[in-house]
Amino acid sequence: MSSQKRDAAIVGIYEYPDRDVDGELSPLQIKTVCARNALADAGLSWSDVDGIYDASEGLAMSGLFLAEYWGLAPTVIDTTGVGGSSYEFHVAHALSAIREGRCKVALLTYGSTAHSNRMAIGVGGRGMGGINAADNMESFVGQTLVSNYAMVAHRHMHQYGTTSEQLAEISTATRYHAMRNPDAVRAMEDLEFIDIRETTIDDVVNSRMIADPLHLLECCMISDGGGAVVIASSDVVRNTKKSPVWVIGAGEATKYPTNTGDLTVSAGAQSGPVAFGEAGVTAAEIDVAMIYDSFSITVLTILEDLGFCAKGEGGVWVTGGKLRFDQAGGPALNTDGGGLSSNHPGMRGIFLLIEAARQLRGESMAQVVNAQLAVAHGNGGMLGSRHTAGTIILGAD
Amino acid sequence: MAGSRPLPTLDEPDSGEFWRATTTKELKFQRCDSCATTIWYPRPHCTGCLDGTLAWHSSNGFGTLYSYSVVRQSYHPFFRNLVPYAVAYVDVDEGFRILTNVVGIEDPSTELKIGQRLQLVWEEHEGLNIPLFEPAG
Numbered sequence: 001m002s003s004q005k006r007d008a009a010i011v012g013i014y015e016y017p018d019r020d021v022d023g024e025l026s027p028l029q030i031k032t033v034c035a036r037n038a039l040a041d042a043g044l045s046w047s048d049v050d051g052i053y054d055a056s057e058g059l060a061m062s063g064l065f066l067a068e069y070w071g072l073a074p075t076v077i078d079t080t081g082v083g084g085s086s087y088e089f090h091v092a093h094a095l096s097a098i099r100e101g102r103c104k105v106a107l108l109t110y111g112s113t114a115h116s117n118r119m120a121i122g123v124g125g126r127g128m129g130g131i132n133a134a135d136n137m138e139s140f141v142g143q144t145l146v147s148n149y150a151m152v153a154h155r156h157m158h159q160y161g162t163t164s165e166q167l168a169e170i171s172t173a174t175r176y177h178a179m180r181n182p183d184a185v186r187a188m189e190d191l192e193f194i195d196i197r198e199t200t201i202d203d204v205v206n207s208r209m210i211a212d213p214l215h216l217l218e219c220c221m222i223s224d225g226g227g228a229v230v231i232a233s234s235d236v237v238r239n240t241k242k243s244p245v246w247v248i249g250a251g252e253a254t255k256y257p258t259n260t261g262d263l264t265v266s267a268g269a270q271s272g273p274v275a276f277g278e279a280g281v282t283a284a285e286i287d288v289a290m291i292y293d294s295f296s297i298t299v300l301t302i303l304e305d306l307g308f309c310a311k312g313e314g315g316v317w318v319t320g321g322k323l324r325f326d327q328a329g330g331p332a333l334n335t336d337g338g339g340l341s342s343n344h345p346g347m348r349g350i351f352l353l354i355e356a357a358r359q360l361r362g363e364s365m366a367q368v369v370n371a372q373l374a375v376a377h378g379n380g381g382m383l384g385s386r387h388t389a390g391t392i393i394l395g396a397d
Numbered sequence: 398m399a400g401s402r403p404l405p406t407l408d409e410p411d412s413g414e415f416w417r418a419t420t421t422k423e424l425k426f427q428r429c430d431s432c433a434t435t436i437w438y439p440r441p442h443c444t445g446c447l448d449g450t451l452a453w454h455s456s457n458g459f460g461t462l463y464s465y466s467v468v469r470q471s472y473h474p475f476f477r478n479l480v481p482y483a484v485a486y487v488d489v490d491e492g493f494r495i496l497t498n499v500v501g502i503e504d505p506s507t508e509l510k511i512g513q514r515l516q517l518v519w520e521e522h523e524g525l526n527i528p529l530f531e532p533a534g
Contacts, residue, residue, distance in 0.1 A: 209506075259493050
């Protein structure tokens with residue numbers, strides 16, 4: 001690992017603890033609370049921030065407003081908005097900006113009141129049509145977001161013999177971790193989950209079908225929430241409070257429907273090798289895999305695309321509970337409880353970074369012993385059609 | 398009031414010509430004169446080469462089920478009353494993959510099989526028709 005460049009590190013993190021703010025806070029206010037706490041976590045202050053990264057989820061053209069709202073004078077403003085993976089893209093861009101000396105302290109924030117707003121993210125209809133050619137050709141179908149991902153699952157089952165029981169391993173592993181995270185348990189209580197406990201494969205496959213072949217317990221929650229991440233240059237890192245978590249590899253990609261494309265392959269097949277190549281590590285060396293679990297199939301597909309196992313072998317590979325933090329044979333998956341059982345306000349990418357950083361600092365509620373390497377992989381948009389992938393490899397100090 | 402299926406607009410710049418052709422129940426698609434790339438969804442440029450010109454062709458309306466899902470839950474005012482229904486990618490024989498619904502079956506959760514043959518069926522509306530598919534035969 002000595003050849004790795006260690007130019008930038010995550011030095012401050014904060015995850016908003018409530019998943020139901022009852023309409024009392026705006027997304028911008030959630031972002032602000034998270035920013036202040038993440039900066040305090042780093043031992044930095046507002047005046048240290050010279051890079052703002054934002055997905056414009058709180059308001060349109062946020063780059064025009066955020067610096068003013070917070071009283072900052074940033075030298076870098078980046079409002080890349082590519083869905084739930086935006087925050088992995090932001091880390092990739094911040095790494096470049098810090099290496100080029102264009103900023104030293106990058107602030108990433110996220111805030112959402114999706115639950116309070118009663119947003120039907122998964123089962124709402126898709127748009128009412130007419131925005132662009134793709135919308136105008138697809139909106140008449142009534143494809144819910146869940147059914148979009150479910151089409152990937154069906155194709156995976158058809159091509160490789162993957163089963164619902166195998167996909168359920170993703171759900172049971174994340175719930176196993178969620179039950180060790182008090183914030184996740186409280187989230188499930190506040191969102192009125194029924195029968196909150198560790199789940200079995202049978203629980204998952206016997207839960208109600210939402211869009212064949214995906215069951216209720218294979219679908220993420222819809223919560224309120226937010227978070228912040230502070231990334232700093234190596235010279236700033238010397239003066240921060242906590243152990244730095246180094247950004248050692250980054251990759252970004254997009255994928256979209258084509259006439260002959262393989263639906264079982266995600267954009268992660270492109271972003272993953274770039275990130276792992278830059279970091280000089282392989283999937284087999286990864287201790288903690290924070291992979292966007294919008295649905296069970298998202299994780300299974302991405303595990304394959306990142307090289308944890310060969311394409312098509314994911315179903316067999318995940319069997320037997322090896323994704324749990326206290327089991328050998330595979331990385332610990334989504335040790336905070338994931339989008340399935342802890343936090344999913346619509347764009348989960350920032351939480352992947354936060355929990356990966358906790359693990360590499362030794363602060364997780366489901367701590368992997370001596371965790372040294374983590375991957376945070378965000379998927380934005382829709383896995384079964386157009387989506388983005390951001391892969392970030394992180395290393396302990 | 399269940400309302401209507403959300404209908405496309407006829408004047409969207411890229412796909413308007415496709416929808417206007419559905420009034421005569423023509424399933425049109427584009428192919429590049431230079432590099433033979435089949436373009437789907439419609440747009441004014443070839444994605445395979447820089448300088449090709451695209452020509453419109455008509456599909457015979459047969460294809461193969463590439464993948465599908467059965468929607469059991471929707472909050473959309475029209476589709477919530479349609480559940481369960483099948484959304485599908487169909488590989489049309491002329492070489493493009495269309496997102497559509499498979500209709501004409503009693504139980505989509507048991508009667509559909511990836512790889513099965515399908516044929517085009519039009520759902521009629523005022524001013525345009527919607528291309529759906531049903532089992533061939």
